[in-house]
Amino acid sequence: MYSKREAVGSVTLAGDPLFGGGVDGAVVLIVLLKTGVAFAALMVSVLFMVWFERKVVSDMQNRIGPNRAGPWGTLQTLADGIKLFFKEDLLPEQADRRIFRLAPYLSIVPAFLAFAVVPLGGVITIAGRETRLQLADPPVGILFLLAMSSVAVYGVMLAGWSSGSKYPLLGSVRASAQMVSYEAALGLSMAAVVLVTGSLLTSDIVSEQSRSIVDWNLFRLGFLPFGIFLVAATAELNRPPFDLVEAEQELVGGFHTEYSSLRFALFFLAEFMSTVTMSAVMVTLFLGGPSGPGPDRGFPGAFLPVFWFLAKLMIFLFIYVWLRATLPRLRYDQLMDLGWKRLIPLSLFWLLVLAAMILDRRYGFAVFGAGILLGLLLLRAVQVGQSATDDAAGAAPAVREAG
Amino acid sequence: MSEYLPILTMLVLALVFAAGSFLASALLAPRKPTAAKSAPYECGIVPDKEPAERFPVRFYLVAMIFIIFDIEIIFLYPWAVIFRQLELFGLIEMVVFALAVFVSFIYLISNGALDWGPARRTLATTSLTPGRTTDSTVRRISRTGETIEAA
Numbered sequence: 001m002y003s004k005r006e007a008v009g010s011v012t013l014a015g016d017p018l019f020g021g022g023v024d025g026a027v028v029l030i031v032l033l034k035t036g037v038a039f040a041a042l043m044v045s046v047l048f049m050v051w052f053e054r055k056v057v058s059d060m061q062n063r064i065g066p067n068r069a070g071p072w073g074t075l076q077t078l079a080d081g082i083k084l085f086f087k088e089d090l091l092p093e094q095a096d097r098r099i100f101r102l103a104p105y106l107s108i109v110p111a112f113l114a115f116a117v118v119p120l121g122g123v124i125t126i127a128g129r130e131t132r133l134q135l136a137d138p139p140v141g142i143l144f145l146l147a148m149s150s151v152a153v154y155g156v157m158l159a160g161w162s163s164g165s166k167y168p169l170l171g172s173v174r175a176s177a178q179m180v181s182y183e184a185a186l187g188l189s190m191a192a193v194v195l196v197t198g199s200l201l202t203s204d205i206v207s208e209q210s211r212s213i214v215d216w217n218l219f220r221l222g223f224l225p226f227g228i229f230l231v232a233a234t235a236e237l238n239r240p241p242f243d244l245v246e247a248e249q250e251l252v253g254g255f256h257t258e259y260s261s262l263r264f265a266l267f268f269l270a271e272f273m274s275t276v277t278m279s280a281v282m283v284t285l286f287l288g289g290p291s292g293p294g295p296d297r298g299f300p301g302a303f304l305p306v307f308w309f310l311a312k313l314m315i316f317l318f319i320y321v322w323l324r325a326t327l328p329r330l331r332y333d334q335l336m337d338l339g340w341k342r343l344i345p346l347s348l349f350w351l352l353v354l355a356a357m358i359l360d361r362r363y364g365f366a367v368f369g370a371g372i373l374l375g376l377l378l379l380r381a382v383q384v385g386q387s388a389t390d391d392a393a394g395a396a397p398a399v400r401e402a403g
Numbered sequence: 404m405s406e407y408l409p410i411l412t413m414l415v416l417a418l419v420f421a422a423g424s425f426l427a428s429a430l431l432a433p434r435k436p437t438a439a440k441s442a443p444y445e446c447g448i449v450p451d452k453e454p455a456e457r458f459p460v461r462f463y464l465v466a467m468i469f470i471i472f473d474i475e476i477i478f479l480y481p482w483a484v485i486f487r488q489l490e491l492f493g494l495i496e497m498v499v500f501a502l503a504v505f506v507s508f509i510y511l512i513s514n515g516a517l518d519w520g521p522a523r524r525t526l527a528t529t530s531l532t533p534g535r536t537t538d539s540t541v542r543r544i545s546r547t548g549e550t551i552e553a554a
Contacts, residue, residue, distance in 0.1 A: 019405040028408075035412040039420075085424075085431050093441040105421050112417035116410050136409035143480065144410075165443035166450065170458075177462050180469040187476040195483040257444050262428035266421060333519035336465070340517045344472065345508075348501055351479070355486055355494055363494065377509060385515035 016203075017123065018131035030126050038135045042115055046272045050077040053272075053321045060325040081265060089261035094164030103162060104259070104266040107155030111273040114148040117141045118280040119206045121290045121305040132203060133290075133306065141202040142194055145281060146187055149236060152274065153179045156238075156245065159267070160255035171254030174332065175238065175245040181339040182235035182242075188347035189225040189232065192354055193217050193285045206289035218286045221354060226286045228347045230319075233278045235339065238271070239320055241327035244335060279316035280309075287312045341382055345375070437548035449542050464516050468508075475504050 018027060051066065051074055058065030066073030091097060121133030138144055153176055160172020194200060196217065197208045209215045218226050235242040246254030256267045283289055290305030330338070349371040357364035443450050478500065486493050511517060543551040 016406065019408075023405045023408065027405075031409050031412055035409060035416055038413065039416050085428050086433075088433050088435065088440075089428055090436065090440055092443060094443060105418070108421050109414065109417045112420075113410060113413055116413050135413060136406060138406045138410065163443075166445065166452070173458050173462055177465045180473075181465060184469060184472040184476065187473075188479070191476065191479045191483050194480060195486055198484055198487055200480070200484060252444065252446060261432055262424050266424065336517060336519045340465075340468075341512065345505075348505075352494075352498060352501060355483075355497065358486065359490060359494060363491075367494075367498065374505065378512065381509045381513040384513040385518050388513070389515040389518040 016132050016134070016137045018129055026127060026129060030129055030131060033126070034131070034135055038115065039112070042112065042273060042276070045276045046269055047077045048074075049272050049276055049317060052317060053324070056318070056321045057325045060322075084262055084265040087261040089263060090258070092164055092258045095258065096162040096164065099158050099162035100258075101263075103155050103159035104263050104270075105155075106158060107152060107270040108266050108273070110148040110151045110155070111270040111277060114145055114274070115277045115280065117144055117202050118277070118284055119203050119289050120309055121303070134203060137201060137203050140200055142190060142200045142205075145202075146183075146190065149186070149278075150183065152270070153183075155267075155270070156255050159259065163255075163258040165258050167252045168255050168257045171245050171247075171251045171257070174251075175255055178238070178242065178244065178335060178339075179236055181336060182232040182343070185228055185232040185339060185343035185347050186236055188344065188351055189229040190285065192221050192225040192347075192351050195351065195355055196220060196358070202284055202289075206284060206291065209288035210291035213288070216286065216288045221286075222350070224350045225347065226282075228343050228350075229282060229286065231338075232343060233282065234320070234323065235335070237274050237278055237320075239275065240324040241329050242335060243329060244332055247329060275320055276313070276317070279313050279320070282316055283309060283312040341378070345378055349375070435548075439542065439544045439548055439550050442542075447542050448540050451540070461516070461519065464511075468511060468517070471504060471507070475500070 018030060054076070055065045055073065066076035069075040069079045091100065116135040117138065119132065119134040119137075123130050123132055125131075156179070157172045157176040160168040160170075160175065163169065193205060197205045199205065199208075205217075209217060209220075213219075238245040245251075246256070251257070256264055259267060290309040292304065292308045353364055353367050353371060356367040479497070482489070482493060482497055489496070545551055
């Protein structure tokens with residue numbers, strides 16, 4: 001048990017082998033090259049994701065979807081993007097100009113940065129230097145991911161608040177309440193992964209799952225943290241069925257109603273990029289990242305792991321599109337109830353059960369039993385809370401009927 | 404600290420990309436603002452109220468409860484990393500801590516603090532006045548973009 005800690009400690013110090021021998025010119029060049037490749041890969045994946053979503057949704061609705069620009073309409077997103085460059089950029093007169101201009105940056109930059117810590121494959125050799133197929137491997141990998149998903153809330157909130165208009169303000173207040181609510185559930189289910197891995201490094205989390213398919217955190221943690229993470233991530237991304245932030249029927253376009261031209265394009269880009277990044281994070285945390293379904297044979301080629309990674313990524317991208325085409329939007333109170341009264345208590349409960357199970361099975365069952373009792377207490381509290389709200393509402397006379 | 408070098412380069416690249424796009428848009432896009440274009444967008448309805456400066460107190464409650472849970476999560480991460488060394492001591496500590504947070508959470512829930520339910524009372528709508536017709540609420544815009552005053 002203690003030898004494991006030392007092993008983890010040494011990995012923490014090692015990180016990416018690229019930086020083992022200090023930083024010189026060649027290392028900086030490799031870093032620049034990797035950054036450029038990651039940037040290009042992200043942009044292409046966003047272009048693909050937008051096209052994929054439109055195409056799959058239209059297939060599910062018996063439509064054809066984009067089919068003019070490029071083969072099977074694959075260049076449609078690019079054409080739309082170029083069009084937006086030539087559109088007038090409006091600045092509403094009541095807007096807080098500085099913050100209105102700042103908000104798209106706060107949205108797009110975290111979307112780029114979060115992808116940096118996702119491991120895409122094994123170790124490769126460039127110009128005699130070994131490096132991971134992963135842009136950065138900081139010792140605080142998981143915390144960095146959480147931090148970036150928190151910063152993205154600011155982009156949405158400040159965009160709506162600075163617009164000086166009703167609907168963006170309402171959309172952004174909703175958005176920030178929704179995103180912080182589900183961030184708690186997201187953080188708690190991520191903590192379960194950290195608990196069994198004993199490390200915050202994303203590369204450790206992946207290598208810990210690389211032995212065989214039963215070591216994937218999806219199975220090791222008993223499905224529940226994965227399920228909670230999937231739901232919370234969908235809400236965090238403001239994807240359907242949790243897209244109350246931009247509920248067209250109520251809020252026009254939500255927080256970006258007043259944004260036009262390229263500023264809108266950057267919000268759109270950030271949204272889809274976050275979808276790709278969050279799917280990649282889910283693959284990393286729960287599905288073993290770039291490791292294949294069998295035992296790890298030392299990664300024969302650098303690109304087989306990349307293939308596995310992309311295959312798993314596609315599953316989640318498809319799930320997101322599928323959800324959008326299938327499910328109606330939640331009502332706001334259903335959204336908050338699901339986040340606060342179900343997901344957060346459930347993920348905290350499961351985290352403590354997992355911790356107790358690691359020590360001893362008996363402790364595990366004891367915590368499980370105590371948790372069930374506390375869950376019943378919570379159900380009772382929910383009932384009491386609802387009747388308290390109903391009483392308060394009933395005490396006030398219905399004004400419209402009286403008048 | 405060299406582990407953070409790629410993150411720094413990515414940050415710079417993302418900022419350059421965003422700033423460059425804005426610059427390109429500023430050079431390429433036309434700029435013909437009119438009063439109607441730069442007014443708050445409400446689907447053609449003339450705004451008759453300022454955007455609300457106050458919003459329901461429940462949003463503040465959510466923010467405060469979130470801070471409590473966020474602090475709990477911040478303590479959970481270092482605990483999760485070294486849990487195997489802490490063993491039973493760590494488990495008991497965290498169960499006690501989680502219970503302390505849970506008790507206050509139960510109190511909040513049973514007070515209806517997180518209860519958003521559909522509003523059962525209807526608010527007086529001051530805007531339902533006889534003078535409020537399509538002439539006064541719908542913005543009509545000429546081809547050149549000027550707002551046409553209602554007759």
